[in-house]
Amino acid sequence: MGALVWILHNFWSLLVALVLVLVGLRIAWRLHKYGATRAELTYILRRSPFYLVVLTFCFFAAAPFLIMFMHTFKTDGDLYRRPQPFIFRQDPTLEHLDALFNNTAYLDFIRNSVVVGLAVVVITLALSLPAAYALARLTGRWGERAGILMFLVYLVPPTLLFIPMFRIVVLLGLKDDPMSLIVVYPSFTVPFSMWLLSGFFKAVPPELEEAALVDGYNRVEAFLRVVLPLSLPGIISTIVFTFTLTLHEFIYGLVFIADTSQRTLSVGVPTELILGDVYFWQPLLAAALIIAIPVGLAYNLFLDSLVQGFTMGAVKG
Amino acid sequence: MFRLAYPLDNRRFVGLIFLSPALLYIVLLVGFPFLLAIAFGFSDVTVGDTNLNFVGLQNYLAVWENDIFRQVFETTIRFTLVSQVFILIFANILAVIFTQNFTGKWFARFIFILPWATPVSLAMIGWLWMLDTKYSPIDYLLLQTGFLGPNGILSNNRNLFWLATPDLSQISVIFVQVWRMTPLATVILMAGLSSIPTDILDQAEVDGARFMRALLQIKLPLILPIMVIALLFSMITMFGDMTVVYVLTRGGPVDYTRVLGLYSFQVGIEGGNLAQGAAISLFAFPLLLAMAIFMLRTASRAEVQ
Numbered sequence: 001m002g003a004l005v006w007i008l009h010n011f012w013s014l015l016v017a018l019v020l021v022l023v024g025l026r027i028a029w030r031l032h033k034y035g036a037t038r039a040e041l042t043y044i045l046r047r048s049p050f051y052l053v054v055l056t057f058c059f060f061a062a063a064p065f066l067i068m069f070m071h072t073f074k075t076d077g078d079l080y081r082r083p084q085p086f087i088f089r090q091d092p093t094l095e096h097l098d099a100l101f102n103n104t105a106y107l108d109f110i111r112n113s114v115v116v117g118l119a120v121v122v123i124t125l126a127l128s129l130p131a132a133y134a135l136a137r138l139t140g141r142w143g144e145r146a147g148i149l150m151f152l153v154y155l156v157p158p159t160l161l162f163i164p165m166f167r168i169v170v171l172l173g174l175k176d177d178p179m180s181l182i183v184v185y186p187s188f189t190v191p192f193s194m195w196l197l198s199g200f201f202k203a204v205p206p207e208l209e210e211a212a213l214v215d216g217y218n219r220v221e222a223f224l225r226v227v228l229p230l231s232l233p234g235i236i237s238t239i240v241f242t243f244t245l246t247l248h249e250f251i252y253g254l255v256f257i258a259d260t261s262q263r264t265l266s267v268g269v270p271t272e273l274i275l276g277d278v279y280f281w282q283p284l285l286a287a288a289l290i291i292a293i294p295v296g297l298a299y300n301l302f303l304d305s306l307v308q309g310f311t312m313g314a315v316k317g
Numbered sequence: 318m319f320r321l322a323y324p325l326d327n328r329r330f331v332g333l334i335f336l337s338p339a340l341l342y343i344v345l346l347v348g349f350p351f352l353l354a355i356a357f358g359f360s361d362v363t364v365g366d367t368n369l370n371f372v373g374l375q376n377y378l379a380v381w382e383n384d385i386f387r388q389v390f391e392t393t394i395r396f397t398l399v400s401q402v403f404i405l406i407f408a409n410i411l412a413v414i415f416t417q418n419f420t421g422k423w424f425a426r427f428i429f430i431l432p433w434a435t436p437v438s439l440a441m442i443g444w445l446w447m448l449d450t451k452y453s454p455i456d457y458l459l460l461q462t463g464f465l466g467p468n469g470i471l472s473n474n475r476n477l478f479w480l481a482t483p484d485l486s487q488i489s490v491i492f493v494q495v496w497r498m499t500p501l502a503t504v505i506l507m508a509g510l511s512s513i514p515t516d517i518l519d520q521a522e523v524d525g526a527r528f529m530r531a532l533l534q535i536k537l538p539l540i541l542p543i544m545v546i547a548l549l550f551s552m553i554t555m556f557g558d559m560t561v562v563y564v565l566t567r568g569g570p571v572d573y574t575r576v577l578g579l580y581s582f583q584v585g586i587e588g589g590n591l592a593q594g595a596a597i598s599l600f601a602f603p604l605l606l607a608m609a610i611f612m613l614r615t616a617s618r619a620e621v622q
Contacts, residue, residue: 026420054414054421057407058428060496064443065431067454071446085454131339138332146336148613153347155549155609157557159578160602163585163595164353167367187346190339218325248436250560251578255586266436270564285446288439296434300427303504310508 001094008073008092015066019055065292072096072286079281096282104280106287108261109268112178116264117246119182124189124242129235131190132197133223137206147198154191158251161187166255176259184252189242196241199312200234201227237305240298247295265291357595364589376596385572386580386597393576393601396491397555403495404502404551405544411499412506413532433500441564444493448479448565455479480566483573490562490574494555501554502547509543510536542616549612553605577601 007014027044034040071079073092100106135147165184174180204227212222228235253267260272269287273280325331358376360369380386415426432440447455456476459465466475479489513536521531559578562568568575568583575583577598585594 022421050414050419053410054419054425057411057414058425061429061432061500064440064447067447068443080452083452083457085452085457127339127342130335134332134335138328138335140329143332143336146340150339150343152609153343155553155605156347156351157553157578157601157605159557159559159581160598160605161347161350161354163581163591163598164350164357166586167353167357167362167591168350184346186342190342194339213326219328219331220325244434250436250438250563251582254563255582266438270438270442281446284442288435288442291439292431292435295436296427296431299430299434300423303426303430307504307508307511310505311512 004073005092008070009088011070012086023051065289068285068289068292072282072289074282096280097286099280100283100286104283105260105263105268105272106283109263109265109272112262112268113247113265116178116181116185117243120185120189120246121239121242123182123186124193125235125239127186128190128194128197128238129228130223132194133201133227135194136198136201137209138219147195150191150194154188154195158188158249162251162255165252169256174256176257176262178257178262178264180256181246181249181252181264184256185246185249188249189245192245193238193242196238196306196309197231197234199309200231200238202312203234203308204230233305234309237302237309240302241306244295244298247291354595354599357592358599360592362591364586364591367591372592376592377599380593380596380600385575386600388572389575389577389580390600392487392572392574393556394604396487396494396576397552400491400494400498400555401548401552403491404499405548407495407499408502408506408547409544411503412510415503416507416510429503430500432497433504437497437558437560438564440497441493441561444489444496445480445565448489450476450478450481453477453479481570483570486566486570486574490565493561493565494558497561498551498555502551505543505547505550506540509540509547512543513539545612545616549609549616552608556601556605556608 030044031040067085070088071085073094073096074088075090075093075095078088078090135143135150139146169175169180169184172180172183174183208226208230209222212226213219217225247264248266249264250266253264254271257263257267260268263272269284273284273287356369359371359373360376361372362369411429415422415429419425447453453476456465456479459471459477460469460475463469464471465477467473471477477485480486517535517539518531521535526535557578559576559582562574562576562579563582566574568579577600581594581598584597585591588594
């Protein structure tokens, strides 16, 4: 706690110092490696605008998250009375984090989101793994048309469908039940993962399957025993992005579920932690940040894989 | 055994079996609701009275003659178009940056991806605070630097009221949309840039093309189809989005930031008039379809050349 207090009190100076130290170390390392020659110095000078641009973009992307982080630990007095948003006049406190987890339905939201997300991932994989393989290998012209149709379906926004979906959900008796989201979410995750997966399947050399067929496997076995294991990294990244798509979804979650304890994260946090005009700012900002960081890390970890699937999915053949 | 094995070796048969469950699910969960939406538009269904009585074009005409709807429609198109300009500019710069190798790339990419990775409604909570009427940190910075406050350059007030004045609320919403959608467009463009065969680039280097020339004359024309796809994605996502304005402004002040999706939600669900809500959102469909077809044709035509 003491370290956290010290870090928060000196947050901005520490941030600037960290950037400067890292830049200094990097330059020192280059000079050490290549010698402090004139050419090396010109190179560093020529390269610095590039890093300046990167830093500027990073700052704009990160600004709200830095503010979220600081404000999580502010006392009410510090936050509201003659606000000075960039410094702590009173010592940082953990009481709002404590309140978020113990006095709100935040943990329920997390649980609901995880349950819905995992169930949707299972349904999505069951439907889209074979379908994507069919698009990548097995079908000719009509398969290509089906692929374009899927792509167009993915582009139909939920705002066009939520009203009839709402009626269907009510008729099925699934209102206020996360089950409704499990049924409806594959309508956008299936086209998305079909597209991505067919990209990964196209990247597997067809010769390997031909060899399997010669060895006496049939098409289905060749798919299960040769293509699936080879595409495992792609499948894992599809799982990650499918899960986060469900985490992002807002409209269906808002319309189908009115019961607080059944709501998902993206709907629950902005609707339940605001009571009329009363905003519980510190818990709100903390709730957002706690989700943002792991999802951001997951995205970054699987981004190269996503880009690869995208490329193969978009480029024919 | 032989009879079962034979069809399982047939490409077309297995293809059909593999594809049909997914297609069936999509037809049931997208096709059917879509037709239902059209049927709702021709009926007088409400949350209270769920019988579908045919009322002809009444809903569509009522919506079309409604001044609020006209304004909402215009606002949606304006937000979408203006934000795309900025998204494309930034995404192009960032895609070039992130397809290069540089120190600290992994961390820089993590930071820059955060706005897109964070669930929209949660990221909007951050901006709700950043743009707060009273406590906005941006206002505080402007106040300290003399742009606000007594004799301030921008305003004599201590606050700019980002989400409470007609012009600023629209600018804020567009800014936030650009902030959150740029990474998506960038990632799609990165896919395009990384799919350029390296021998073309090597050849250009041998021929003496410098960085800018290789970029403008070789890379950009080659990724044009993918750029169109990126544009299509972000335009349609934005056109159908209601989350940003739902959290930030609820469409206010007055109607200045009300977009189609939000309006349809407010009339259809909050107001209970399912028929009119469905009619409102359906007005987006011809536009979305035209946009998608136009862009896909552009993309495939560019691909052929």
